[in-house]
Amino acid sequence: MKKIRQPRRWEIWLWPLVTAALLLAVWQYSVLWTRTNVFPSPLGVWHGILGLSHEHVLWADIGASLRRVAVGFGAAVLVGIPLGLCLGWFPALHQVVNPVLEILRPISPIAWIPVAIVFFGVGDPAAIFLVFLGAFFPIVVACVGGVSSVPPLFRRAGRNFGLSNAQLLRRVVFPAALPQILIGLRIALGIGWLVVVAGEMIAVDSGLGYLVIDSRNSGKRYDLVVAAMLIIGIIGLILDAGFRTIERIRSVRWGFRHAV
Amino acid sequence: MSLPHTVIAASAAKPKLQVTGLSVVYQSNGKPLAAVEDINLEISDGEFVCLVGPSGCGKSTLMNAMGGFLSPSRGSVAIDGETVSGPDRRRILVFQEYAVFPWLTVEGNIGFGLSKLPREEREQRIAHYVELVRLQGFEHAYPSDLSGGMKQRLQVARALAVNPDVLFLDEPFGALDSITRVLMRAELLRIWQAERRTIVFVTHETDEAVQLADRVVVLSSRPARIQDILTIDIPHPRNISSPRYLALRDELLKMIGLAYEI
Numbered sequence: 001m002k003k004i005r006q007p008r009r010w011e012i013w014l015w016p017l018v019t020a021a022l023l024l025a026v027w028q029y030s031v032l033w034t035r036t037n038v039f040p041s042p043l044g045v046w047h048g049i050l051g052l053s054h055e056h057v058l059w060a061d062i063g064a065s066l067r068r069v070a071v072g073f074g075a076a077v078l079v080g081i082p083l084g085l086c087l088g089w090f091p092a093l094h095q096v097v098n099p100v101l102e103i104l105r106p107i108s109p110i111a112w113i114p115v116a117i118v119f120f121g122v123g124d125p126a127a128i129f130l131v132f133l134g135a136f137f138p139i140v141v142a143c144v145g146g147v148s149s150v151p152p153l154f155r156r157a158g159r160n161f162g163l164s165n166a167q168l169l170r171r172v173v174f175p176a177a178l179p180q181i182l183i184g185l186r187i188a189l190g191i192g193w194l195v196v197v198a199g200e201m202i203a204v205d206s207g208l209g210y211l212v213i214d215s216r217n218s219g220k221r222y223d224l225v226v227a228a229m230l231i232i233g234i235i236g237l238i239l240d241a242g243f244r245t246i247e248r249i250r251s252v253r254w255g256f257r258h259a260v
Numbered sequence: 261m262s263l264p265h266t267v268i269a270a271s272a273a274k275p276k277l278q279v280t281g282l283s284v285v286y287q288s289n290g291k292p293l294a295a296v297e298d299i300n301l302e303i304s305d306g307e308f309v310c311l312v313g314p315s316g317c318g319k320s321t322l323m324n325a326m327g328g329f330l331s332p333s334r335g336s337v338a339i340d341g342e343t344v345s346g347p348d349r350r351r352i353l354v355f356q357e358y359a360v361f362p363w364l365t366v367e368g369n370i371g372f373g374l375s376k377l378p379r380e381e382r383e384q385r386i387a388h389y390v391e392l393v394r395l396q397g398f399e400h401a402y403p404s405d406l407s408g409g410m411k412q413r414l415q416v417a418r419a420l421a422v423n424p425d426v427l428f429l430d431e432p433f434g435a436l437d438s439i440t441r442v443l444m445r446a447e448l449l450r451i452w453q454a455e456r457r458t459i460v461f462v463t464h465e466t467d468e469a470v471q472l473a474d475r476v477v478v479l480s481s482r483p484a485r486i487q488d489i490l491t492i493d494i495p496h497p498r499n500i501s502s503p504r505y506l507a508l509r510d511e512l513l514k515m516i517g518l519a520y521e522i
């Protein structure tokens with residue numbers, strides 16, 4: 001019989017590292033081969049990252065981007081979860097609101113940039129508004145879906161123990177929908193991080209998005225452009241990984257696929 | 261059919277549960293579909309009654325109406341003389357499917373209906389029922405870590421913990437394998453003897469009915485009507501190879517209309 005073999009510890013690290021190294025090699029070779037003097041080599045980018053990290057401005061930019069995401073995402077959570085729970089709870093209300101949601105939802109938050117600037121002027125609130133928009137819809141959709149897919153059996157059991165509507169929502173429907181809501185929150189956070197960079201390129205003069213565009217505009221420093229891009233990627237990865245640890249909390253783990 | 265034995269349970273002064281002229285008609289694709297028709301039944305306090313009948317005859321419908329989850333089209337259900345008009349924690353339904361809450365631990369599930377009790381009393385009650393359904397050592401486990409039989413015992417414990425007057429069990433062991441089912445029967449009997457609740461139990465297994473019940477109510481195929489009632493006058497523990505047991509089981513098989521010589 002064939003045993004299901006757990007990958008060894010070093011294997012978990014080895015193959016991704018090999019892939020990354022190969023990619024870097026291809027990149028380095030392409031730069032040498034094309035003799036470009038605009039696009040930086042990996043080594044150039046590495047120096048760029050080191051250079052940036054010694055400057056106060058990088059940390060200020062990271063802080064600014066994270067703060068905008070935190071505020072925009074936080075607002076989307078505060079508004080989106082109650083709204084989504086309500087819409088899931090009252091299907092009639094959902095039917096009324098849904099067409100509007102469905103029209104607004106596919107509009108990229110980027111397309112909202114001009115509107116955001118008209119509303120809020122150039123500055124922080126505009127960027128935060130864009131993050132809010134990006135995060136809001138996935139949260140609402142996840143909550144509606146989560147609530148309406150709670151097995152009727154759970155509701156019936158809850159009712160049987162004499163719960164009122166509010167209690168049923170708090171003690172049965174919300175915890176039953178929570179895994180699905182968390183998935184929505186994770187997607188929303190990812191979108192928020194995507195959107196903040198775009199917003200910062202136009203609406204403000206700080207943050208990682210601004211760093212990218214500013215590095216280009218002030219002296220075509222493409223080593224810094226790519227360095228900022230990589231930093232954006234790494235922070236996005238860390239945010240996602242952080243959120244994933246929430247999925248391992250015991251009271252929600254049953255709803256995720258890796259639950260055993 | 262008639263048995264010479266007096267029906268002790270049913271002769272008690274006031275019935276715990278009284279079903280009068282109960283009918284349930286569903287609307288199915290715009291057409292009326294009678295699921296339960298003119299059921300009259302009295303169940304006394306502490307009695308264990310089994311409902312048997314062919315699949316789809318309306319057993320769950322009858323249960324749901326008795327439990328207040330479904331309003332009858334005609335007739336009424338009364339518990340302690342009080343008409344049933346909706347779900348109530350004084351009568352708890354245990355479902356065939358695993359209806360324990362996966363986001364709560366064993367303790368959390370058993371304590372689900374006890375949130376109004378003071379903390380100390382709640383913990384005592386939880387500990388008592390953990391022990392009663394033999395889930396010691398699993399107090400902090402989540403349902404995903406329990407076997408099917410343990411989940412159903414947990415569901416029974418959650419139901420018993422709120423001190424219901426009547427416990428409705430709708431094929432609670434239907435999803436379990438036959439060995440586990442036999443064990444669960446013994447557990448349920450032990451619990452019933454310890455706590456003396458009124459139990460209405462749906463099953464489609466004749467053996468299960470004859471092993472557990474004081475009375476077996478045989479329902480006709482849809483719409484469910486009471487076809488026969490069989491009183492099982494064997495004291496517990498029941499010897500399942502005694503002549504009396506076998507005679508009663510044959511009687512039940514005959515009522516259901518199944519040949520018992522295959």
Ligand SMILES: Nc1ncnc2c1ncn2[C@@H]1O[C@H](COP(=O)(O)OP(=O)(O)OP(=O)(O)O)[C@@H](O)[C@H]1O
Nearest residue numbers: 286287288295314315316317318319320321322482
């Ligand atoms: N909500 C409903 N709407 C319409 N018809 C229904 C509904 N629920 C049940 N029925 C019908 O009523 C009949 C009785 O159903 P019920 O679930 O009570 O049967 P049952 O005896 O419990 O069956 P089983 O032994 O398979 O559990 C079936 O024919 C079913 O199709």
Ligand SMILES: [Mg+2]
Nearest residue numbers: 319320321430
């Ligand atoms: Mg049924």
